Amino acid sequence: MSDIRSFSIADTPSLMVDIEVMEGNLDDMQRKADSFGVKLRPHVKTHRSVALAKMQIERGASGITVAKLTEADVMAEGGVDDIFVANEIVGNIKLERLAEIRRKVRRMAVAVDHMDHISILNGRFKDPDRPLEVLLDVNTGDPRTGVEPGPEALDLARSVWESPGLSLRGIYTHDGQSYDVEGWEGIIEVNRNSQQAVIDLAKTIKDHGISCEEVSVGSTPSLLLGEILPGVTEIRPGTYIFMDADQANVLGSYDRCALSVFATVISRPTRDRVVLDAGTKALTYYVQDKGICRTPGHGVLKRYPSIHLNRKSDEHSSFDIPSDMDVDFHIGERLEIIPNHACPTVNLYDSIYGVKGGEVVALWPVSCRGCSR
Ligand SMILES: Cc1ncc(COP(=O)(O)O)c(C=O)c1O
The missing domain is CATH 2.40.37.20 (D-serine dehydratase-like domain)
Structure with missing residues:
Protein backbone atom coordinates (compact mmCIF):
# COMPACT_ATOMS: atom_id res chain seq x y z
CA MET A 1 0.00 0.00 0.00
CA SER A 2 1.25 3.48 -0.76
CA ASP A 3 0.71 6.38 1.59
CA ILE A 4 -1.37 8.48 -0.77
CA ARG A 5 -3.94 10.31 1.31
CA SER A 6 -5.80 12.71 -0.91
CA PHE A 7 -8.31 11.93 -3.64
CA SER A 8 -7.51 15.23 -5.32
CA ILE A 9 -3.94 14.23 -6.17
CA ALA A 10 -5.23 11.91 -8.90
CA ASP A 11 -5.06 13.52 -12.31
CA THR A 12 -7.66 12.51 -14.90
CA PRO A 13 -8.41 10.25 -16.59
CA SER A 14 -7.39 7.68 -14.00
CA LEU A 15 -8.68 4.41 -12.65
CA MET A 16 -10.31 4.12 -9.22
CA VAL A 17 -11.43 1.16 -7.17
CA ASP A 18 -13.75 1.36 -4.18
CA ILE A 19 -11.88 -1.03 -1.88
CA GLU A 20 -14.84 -1.95 0.29
CA VAL A 21 -17.01 -2.84 -2.69
CA MET A 22 -14.18 -4.85 -4.26
CA GLU A 23 -13.55 -6.73 -1.01
CA GLY A 24 -17.27 -7.52 -0.81
CA ASN A 25 -17.15 -8.95 -4.35
CA LEU A 26 -14.07 -11.04 -3.50
CA ASP A 27 -15.66 -12.36 -0.31
CA ASP A 28 -18.97 -13.19 -2.01
CA MET A 29 -17.33 -15.30 -4.73
CA GLN A 30 -14.98 -17.05 -2.30
CA ARG A 31 -17.99 -17.84 -0.09
CA LYS A 32 -19.82 -19.24 -3.09
CA ALA A 33 -16.89 -21.47 -4.03
CA ASP A 34 -16.54 -22.65 -0.42
CA SER A 35 -20.24 -23.32 0.00
CA PHE A 36 -20.28 -25.55 -3.11
CA GLY A 37 -16.99 -27.21 -2.13
CA VAL A 38 -15.11 -26.12 -5.27
CA LYS A 39 -11.80 -24.33 -5.79
CA LEU A 40 -11.75 -20.71 -6.92
CA ARG A 41 -9.10 -19.99 -9.55
CA PRO A 42 -9.84 -16.36 -10.55
CA HIS A 43 -9.00 -15.15 -14.03
CA VAL A 44 -6.60 -12.26 -13.41
CA LYS A 45 -6.93 -10.83 -16.92
CA THR A 46 -9.47 -8.46 -15.34
CA HIS A 47 -7.06 -6.64 -13.01
CA ARG A 48 -3.63 -7.70 -14.33
CA SER A 49 -2.21 -6.81 -10.92
CA VAL A 50 0.07 -8.97 -8.77
CA ALA A 51 -1.15 -7.17 -5.63
CA LEU A 52 -4.80 -7.98 -6.37
CA ALA A 53 -4.00 -11.59 -7.35
CA LYS A 54 -2.36 -11.99 -3.96
CA MET A 55 -5.45 -10.55 -2.28
CA GLN A 56 -7.52 -13.24 -4.02
CA ILE A 57 -5.12 -15.97 -2.93
CA GLU A 58 -5.05 -14.68 0.67
CA ARG A 59 -8.85 -14.99 0.72
CA GLY A 60 -8.71 -18.63 -0.36
CA ALA A 61 -8.18 -18.82 -4.14
CA SER A 62 -6.23 -21.98 -5.01
CA GLY A 63 -4.21 -20.30 -7.77
CA ILE A 64 -4.86 -18.04 -10.74
CA THR A 65 -5.94 -18.24 -14.36
CA VAL A 66 -4.27 -16.13 -17.06
CA ALA A 67 -4.84 -15.81 -20.79
CA LYS A 68 -1.27 -15.02 -21.83
CA LEU A 69 2.20 -16.32 -21.06
CA THR A 70 3.52 -12.82 -20.49
CA GLU A 71 0.85 -12.37 -17.79
CA ALA A 72 1.95 -15.69 -16.32
CA ASP A 73 5.57 -14.52 -16.29
CA VAL A 74 4.82 -11.29 -14.43
CA MET A 75 2.63 -13.14 -11.93
CA ALA A 76 5.32 -15.80 -11.39
CA GLU A 77 7.98 -13.11 -10.84
CA GLY A 78 5.59 -11.52 -8.35
CA GLY A 79 5.43 -14.73 -6.34
CA VAL A 80 2.23 -16.40 -7.58
CA ASP A 81 3.15 -20.07 -7.81
CA ASP A 82 0.09 -21.87 -9.23
CA ILE A 83 -0.92 -20.66 -12.69
CA PHE A 84 -3.28 -22.04 -15.32
CA VAL A 85 -2.84 -20.51 -18.79
CA ALA A 86 -6.34 -20.95 -20.23
CA ASN A 87 -5.11 -20.69 -23.78
CA GLU A 88 -3.47 -22.70 -26.53
CA ILE A 89 0.31 -22.22 -26.74
CA VAL A 90 1.61 -22.11 -30.32
CA GLY A 91 5.05 -21.26 -31.71
CA ASN A 92 8.63 -21.88 -30.59
CA ILE A 93 9.03 -18.51 -28.89
CA LYS A 94 6.05 -19.26 -26.69
CA LEU A 95 7.14 -22.84 -25.99
CA GLU A 96 10.50 -21.62 -24.71
CA ARG A 97 8.80 -18.94 -22.63
CA LEU A 98 6.46 -21.55 -21.17
CA ALA A 99 9.41 -23.78 -20.24
CA GLU A 100 11.13 -20.83 -18.56
CA ILE A 101 8.09 -19.70 -16.55
CA ARG A 102 7.38 -23.25 -15.48
CA ARG A 103 10.78 -23.40 -13.80
CA LYS A 104 9.75 -20.47 -11.58
CA VAL A 105 6.48 -21.87 -10.23
CA ARG A 106 5.23 -24.78 -8.18
CA ARG A 107 2.37 -25.65 -10.52
CA MET A 108 1.49 -24.69 -14.06
CA ALA A 109 -0.92 -25.95 -16.72
CA VAL A 110 -1.89 -24.99 -20.26
CA ALA A 111 -4.80 -25.69 -22.62
CA VAL A 112 -5.12 -27.89 -25.70
CA ASP A 113 -8.02 -28.40 -28.09
CA HIS A 114 -6.31 -30.16 -31.05
CA MET A 115 -3.94 -33.08 -31.71
CA ASP A 116 -1.39 -30.58 -33.07
CA HIS A 117 -1.13 -28.89 -29.66
CA ILE A 118 -0.50 -32.23 -28.02
CA SER A 119 2.26 -33.21 -30.42
CA ILE A 120 3.86 -29.74 -30.18
CA LEU A 121 3.87 -29.84 -26.36
CA ASN A 122 4.93 -33.47 -26.24
CA GLY A 123 7.84 -32.62 -28.55
CA ARG A 124 9.08 -29.95 -26.16
CA PHE A 125 8.24 -31.38 -22.71
CA LYS A 126 9.68 -34.86 -22.40
CA ASP A 127 10.37 -35.36 -18.70
CA PRO A 128 8.05 -38.07 -17.34
CA ASP A 129 9.19 -37.15 -13.82
CA ARG A 130 7.81 -33.63 -14.23
CA PRO A 131 5.16 -33.85 -16.96
CA LEU A 132 3.53 -30.64 -18.19
CA GLU A 133 -0.04 -30.47 -16.88
CA VAL A 134 -2.69 -29.96 -19.54
CA LEU A 135 -6.40 -29.17 -19.47
CA LEU A 136 -8.63 -29.94 -22.40
CA ASP A 137 -10.41 -26.80 -23.64
CA VAL A 138 -14.05 -27.77 -24.31
CA ASN A 139 -16.56 -25.68 -26.26
CA THR A 140 -19.95 -25.64 -24.57
CA GLY A 141 -21.54 -22.89 -26.65
CA ASP A 142 -19.12 -19.95 -26.89
CA PRO A 143 -17.78 -20.23 -30.44
CA ARG A 144 -14.14 -19.50 -29.72
CA THR A 145 -11.55 -22.19 -29.02
CA GLY A 146 -12.49 -25.59 -27.58
CA VAL A 147 -13.10 -29.08 -28.86
CA GLU A 148 -16.73 -30.23 -29.03
CA PRO A 149 -17.57 -32.41 -26.01
CA GLY A 150 -17.91 -35.63 -28.07
CA PRO A 151 -15.69 -38.48 -29.32
CA GLU A 152 -13.00 -36.07 -30.55
CA ALA A 153 -12.58 -34.76 -26.99
CA LEU A 154 -12.16 -38.31 -25.70
CA ASP A 155 -9.49 -38.94 -28.37
CA LEU A 156 -7.62 -35.82 -27.27
CA ALA A 157 -7.83 -36.82 -23.60
CA ARG A 158 -6.46 -40.27 -24.46
CA SER A 159 -3.65 -38.76 -26.51
CA VAL A 160 -2.57 -36.46 -23.63
CA TRP A 161 -2.82 -39.42 -21.26
CA GLU A 162 -0.52 -41.46 -23.50
CA SER A 163 2.07 -38.67 -23.92
CA PRO A 164 4.93 -39.32 -21.48
CA GLY A 165 5.86 -35.64 -21.12
CA LEU A 166 2.25 -34.54 -20.49
CA SER A 167 -0.29 -35.15 -17.79
CA LEU A 168 -4.04 -34.60 -18.11
CA ARG A 169 -5.15 -32.49 -15.16
CA GLY A 170 -8.71 -32.27 -16.43
CA ILE A 171 -11.09 -30.32 -18.67
CA TYR A 172 -12.41 -26.76 -18.69
CA THR A 173 -14.96 -24.59 -20.41
CA HIS A 174 -15.81 -20.88 -20.52
CA ASP A 175 -19.50 -20.17 -21.07
CA GLY A 176 -18.97 -16.68 -22.49
CA GLN A 177 -22.32 -16.96 -24.27
CA SER A 178 -23.87 -16.13 -20.87
CA TYR A 179 -23.28 -12.45 -21.75
CA ASP A 180 -25.45 -12.64 -24.84
CA VAL A 181 -28.63 -14.36 -23.66
CA GLU A 182 -31.78 -12.60 -22.46
CA GLY A 183 -32.79 -12.65 -18.81
CA TRP A 184 -31.70 -14.53 -15.70
CA GLU A 185 -33.38 -17.71 -16.87
CA GLY A 186 -31.22 -17.62 -20.01
CA ILE A 187 -28.02 -17.31 -17.98
CA ILE A 188 -29.05 -20.06 -15.57
CA GLU A 189 -29.84 -22.37 -18.49
CA VAL A 190 -26.56 -21.63 -20.30
CA ASN A 191 -24.68 -22.21 -17.07
CA ARG A 192 -26.42 -25.49 -16.27
CA ASN A 193 -26.00 -26.86 -19.81
CA SER A 194 -22.36 -25.81 -19.96
CA GLN A 195 -21.55 -27.46 -16.63
CA GLN A 196 -23.52 -30.61 -17.49
CA ALA A 197 -21.62 -30.99 -20.79
CA VAL A 198 -18.22 -31.01 -19.08
CA ILE A 199 -19.41 -33.16 -16.17
CA ASP A 200 -20.67 -35.76 -18.67
CA LEU A 201 -17.46 -35.57 -20.67
CA ALA A 202 -15.33 -36.00 -17.55
CA LYS A 203 -17.34 -39.10 -16.68
CA THR A 204 -16.84 -40.55 -20.18
CA ILE A 205 -13.10 -39.86 -19.97
CA LYS A 206 -12.87 -41.54 -16.55
CA ASP A 207 -15.00 -44.47 -17.74
CA HIS A 208 -12.24 -45.09 -20.30
CA GLY A 209 -9.66 -45.41 -17.52
CA ILE A 210 -8.18 -41.94 -18.01
CA SER A 211 -7.66 -39.73 -14.98
CA CYS A 212 -9.55 -36.41 -15.15
CA GLU A 213 -9.29 -34.71 -11.78
CA GLU A 214 -10.32 -31.15 -12.64
CA VAL A 215 -13.63 -30.00 -14.10
CA SER A 216 -13.32 -26.23 -14.34
CA VAL A 217 -16.10 -23.82 -15.43
CA GLY A 218 -17.15 -20.26 -15.37
CA SER A 219 -17.94 -16.76 -16.42
CA THR A 220 -19.02 -13.99 -14.05
CA PRO A 221 -22.69 -13.73 -15.18
CA SER A 222 -23.31 -17.44 -14.70
CA LEU A 223 -21.44 -17.57 -11.39
CA LEU A 224 -23.41 -14.61 -10.06
CA LEU A 225 -26.68 -16.40 -10.63
CA GLY A 226 -26.29 -20.12 -11.11
CA GLU A 227 -25.81 -23.15 -8.89
CA ILE A 228 -22.56 -25.10 -9.16
CA LEU A 229 -23.40 -28.69 -10.05
CA PRO A 230 -21.88 -31.74 -8.34
CA GLY A 231 -18.97 -32.95 -10.47
CA VAL A 232 -17.54 -29.46 -11.01
CA THR A 233 -14.30 -28.99 -9.06
CA GLU A 234 -13.19 -25.44 -9.90
CA ILE A 235 -14.60 -22.05 -10.95
CA ARG A 236 -12.73 -19.32 -12.86
CA PRO A 237 -14.57 -15.98 -12.76
CA GLY A 238 -12.58 -12.86 -13.64
CA THR A 239 -14.76 -9.75 -13.85
CA TYR A 240 -16.46 -10.38 -10.49
CA ILE A 241 -13.66 -8.55 -8.63
CA PHE A 242 -14.65 -5.15 -10.07
CA MET A 243 -17.95 -5.72 -11.89
CA ASP A 244 -18.84 -3.20 -14.62
CA ALA A 245 -21.87 -1.98 -16.58
C1 LIG B 1 -11.12 -19.12 -20.35
C2 LIG B 1 -11.79 -18.10 -19.50
N1 LIG B 1 -12.09 -18.41 -18.24
C3 LIG B 1 -12.69 -17.52 -17.41
C4 LIG B 1 -13.01 -16.24 -17.86
C5 LIG B 1 -13.66 -15.28 -16.90
O1 LIG B 1 -14.88 -14.79 -17.37
P1 LIG B 1 -15.54 -13.49 -16.74
O2 LIG B 1 -14.70 -12.34 -17.11
O3 LIG B 1 -16.91 -13.44 -17.31
O4 LIG B 1 -15.55 -13.68 -15.28
C6 LIG B 1 -12.71 -15.89 -19.18
C7 LIG B 1 -13.05 -14.57 -19.70
O5 LIG B 1 -12.83 -14.22 -20.81
C8 LIG B 1 -12.09 -16.84 -20.02
O6 LIG B 1 -11.78 -16.55 -21.29
Missing part, protein backbone atom coordinates in the same frame (compact mmCIF):
# COMPACT_ATOMS: atom_id res chain seq x y z
CA ASP A 246 -22.22 -5.43 -18.22
CA GLN A 247 -22.50 -7.14 -14.83
CA ALA A 248 -24.66 -4.38 -13.34
CA ASN A 249 -27.20 -5.22 -16.03
CA VAL A 250 -27.17 -8.83 -14.83
CA LEU A 251 -27.51 -7.76 -11.18
CA GLY A 252 -30.03 -4.98 -11.85
CA SER A 253 -27.91 -2.60 -9.77
CA TYR A 254 -24.66 -0.65 -9.92
CA ASP A 255 -24.04 -1.13 -6.19
CA ARG A 256 -21.38 -3.80 -6.69
CA CYS A 257 -19.42 -1.84 -9.32
CA ALA A 258 -16.06 -1.18 -7.65
CA LEU A 259 -14.21 0.16 -10.68
CA SER A 260 -14.59 3.60 -12.22
CA VAL A 261 -12.74 5.90 -14.55
CA PHE A 262 -12.22 9.29 -12.95
CA ALA A 263 -12.71 12.07 -15.54
CA THR A 264 -12.95 15.87 -15.63
CA VAL A 265 -15.62 18.01 -17.30
CA ILE A 266 -13.49 20.07 -19.70
CA SER A 267 -16.14 21.74 -21.85
CA ARG A 268 -19.84 22.74 -21.83
CA PRO A 269 -20.30 23.72 -25.50
CA THR A 270 -24.11 23.81 -25.23
CA ARG A 271 -26.60 24.00 -22.36
CA ASP A 272 -27.14 20.22 -22.57
CA ARG A 273 -23.82 18.75 -23.66
CA VAL A 274 -21.15 17.87 -21.10
CA VAL A 275 -17.70 16.93 -22.44
CA LEU A 276 -15.18 14.85 -20.47
CA ASP A 277 -11.44 14.29 -20.90
CA ALA A 278 -11.85 10.50 -21.20
CA GLY A 279 -12.34 8.99 -24.66
CA THR A 280 -11.65 5.60 -26.16
CA LYS A 281 -8.05 5.72 -24.90
CA ALA A 282 -9.44 5.89 -21.36
CA LEU A 283 -12.60 3.78 -21.66
CA THR A 284 -12.13 1.52 -24.76
CA TYR A 285 -14.65 1.22 -27.58
CA TYR A 286 -16.35 -1.78 -26.01
CA VAL A 287 -20.13 -1.85 -26.35
CA GLN A 288 -22.14 -5.00 -25.60
CA ASP A 289 -24.87 -4.88 -28.21
CA LYS A 290 -27.10 -7.79 -27.26
CA GLY A 291 -28.44 -9.88 -24.42
CA ILE A 292 -28.89 -9.16 -20.74
CA CYS A 293 -25.51 -7.40 -20.55
CA ARG A 294 -26.41 -4.95 -23.34
CA THR A 295 -24.86 -1.54 -22.66
CA PRO A 296 -26.78 1.32 -24.27
CA GLY A 297 -23.88 3.82 -24.22
CA HIS A 298 -20.13 4.07 -23.71
CA GLY A 299 -20.15 4.07 -19.91
CA VAL A 300 -22.40 5.13 -17.04
CA LEU A 301 -22.11 8.09 -14.65
CA LYS A 302 -21.69 6.55 -11.21
CA ARG A 303 -23.54 9.37 -9.44
CA TYR A 304 -26.40 9.46 -12.00
CA PRO A 305 -26.66 5.91 -13.40
CA SER A 306 -29.50 6.85 -15.73
CA ILE A 307 -26.98 8.94 -17.70
CA HIS A 308 -24.88 7.05 -20.25
CA LEU A 309 -22.05 8.56 -22.29
CA ASN A 310 -23.52 8.83 -25.77
CA ARG A 311 -20.55 10.04 -27.81
CA LYS A 312 -16.92 9.02 -27.71
CA SER A 313 -13.81 9.87 -29.72
CA ASP A 314 -10.15 9.17 -28.99
CA GLU A 315 -9.66 11.77 -26.26
CA HIS A 316 -13.20 12.91 -25.42
CA SER A 317 -16.55 11.55 -24.43
CA SER A 318 -19.77 13.41 -23.77
CA PHE A 319 -23.30 13.04 -22.53
CA ASP A 320 -26.48 15.08 -22.74
CA ILE A 321 -28.23 16.21 -19.58
CA PRO A 322 -31.71 14.66 -19.76
CA SER A 323 -34.39 17.36 -20.04
CA ASP A 324 -36.30 15.89 -17.10
CA MET A 325 -33.30 16.00 -14.73
CA ASP A 326 -32.63 19.00 -12.56
CA VAL A 327 -28.83 18.70 -12.47
CA ASP A 328 -25.96 20.69 -13.86
CA PHE A 329 -22.26 20.06 -14.37
CA HIS A 330 -19.54 22.71 -14.33
CA ILE A 331 -16.17 22.89 -16.04
CA GLY A 332 -13.56 21.40 -13.72
CA GLU A 333 -16.02 19.05 -12.02
CA ARG A 334 -14.75 15.50 -11.64
CA LEU A 335 -16.99 12.53 -12.36
CA GLU A 336 -16.69 8.78 -12.03
CA ILE A 337 -17.69 6.64 -14.99
CA ILE A 338 -18.48 2.95 -14.68
CA PRO A 339 -16.93 1.35 -17.76
CA ASN A 340 -18.94 -1.06 -19.90
CA HIS A 341 -16.31 -3.79 -19.59
CA ALA A 342 -13.65 -3.74 -16.86
CA CYS A 343 -10.95 -5.98 -18.37
CA PRO A 344 -9.83 -4.03 -21.46
CA THR A 345 -10.30 -0.74 -19.58
CA VAL A 346 -7.82 -1.70 -16.86
CA ASN A 347 -5.23 -2.55 -19.51
CA LEU A 348 -5.21 1.14 -20.54
CA TYR A 349 -3.74 2.25 -17.20
CA ASP A 350 -0.37 1.88 -15.44
CA SER A 351 -1.95 1.80 -12.02
CA ILE A 352 -5.21 1.73 -10.08
CA TYR A 353 -6.01 4.04 -7.16
CA GLY A 354 -7.64 2.23 -4.24
CA VAL A 355 -10.20 4.42 -2.46
CA LYS A 356 -11.60 3.94 1.05
CA GLY A 357 -13.82 6.35 2.96
CA GLY A 358 -13.44 8.93 0.20
CA GLU A 359 -9.64 8.90 0.41
CA VAL A 360 -7.06 7.35 -1.88
CA VAL A 361 -5.23 4.86 0.34
CA ALA A 362 -3.56 2.53 -2.17
CA LEU A 363 -1.91 2.57 -5.56
CA TRP A 364 -1.67 -0.82 -7.26
CA PRO A 365 0.46 -1.17 -10.40
CA VAL A 366 -1.30 -2.88 -13.33
CA SER A 367 1.70 -5.17 -13.39
CA CYS A 368 0.74 -7.05 -16.56
CA ARG A 369 -0.35 -3.98 -18.51
CA GLY A 370 0.19 -4.67 -22.21
CA CYS A 371 1.13 -8.30 -21.55
CA SER A 372 -0.72 -9.62 -24.57
CA ARG A 373 1.78 -12.15 -25.90
